[in-house]
Amino acid sequence: MRRTAARLLTGTAFAVAAAAGLAAPAYGTGGGTGSLEVSPSGAVPGDRVTVTTAACGDTGSAAGDAGAVGAGRFTLAPSAHKGEAIGQFRVPPSAQPGTYEIVAQCAADGRKVTGDLVVTLSPARQQVPPRGSVKTGVGGALGPDPVQTAAGVAALAVAAAGGTWLLHRRARGDGI
Incomplete structure (x- = not known):
């Protein structure tokens, strides 16, 4: 009984610790302020994306990095909106x-801020499922020629009837 209670308490403690770990963010925005x-937050290859932040102060600028998507570095400069820095990059076609x-x-202070960009395929680049048959050399149940298909079915029917007739004669003792 004591082991069961100890296991229950240990399991509960692990569950609480795991929940606390899941509640904390996996990565922050540097200083949290x-x-x-990222606008638009969803883009297709070739789109121009605008990035803004107010984390760098009134006259702040920033160095942006979109290397994860393959766009490389870009600059964020103070914008017309007080306290915001703005920059742009293009999502590469690849x-x-x-x-x-x-x-x-x-x-100014080296603070890092992050945002997410979701890249999707454009309707023009959507993958098209294959259509038609593939020449594998194995053949299929229904080939391209209905005459050959009918001949194959007839041959199978004759073989089945002949096999049944031979088994029936053998079971009666007539011999082959």
Whole structure:
């Protein structure tokens, strides 16, 4: 009884510890004061993406990095909106679908802020499922020629009837 209670308490403690670990963010925004806004948050290869942040202060600029998606580095400069830095990059045509982390580092204090970009395929680049048959050399149940298919079915029917007739004669003792 004591072992069961100890296991129950240990399991509960592990569950609470795991829940506490899941509640904390896996990565932060550097100082926790501000974030990186990616617009549009969903893009297709070839799109221009705008990145803004208010984390770098009124006159702050930042160095952006979109290397995760393959776009490389870009600059965020102070914008017309007070306290915001803005920059742009283009999603390369070779970008694969997925979620990518975009990072900016403030020039004044080195604070890092992050945002996510979701890349999807454009309708023009959607993968098309294959159609038609594939020549594998194995053949199929229904070939391209209905006459050959009918002949194959007839041959199978004759073989089945002949085998049944031979088994029936053998069971009666007539011999072969």
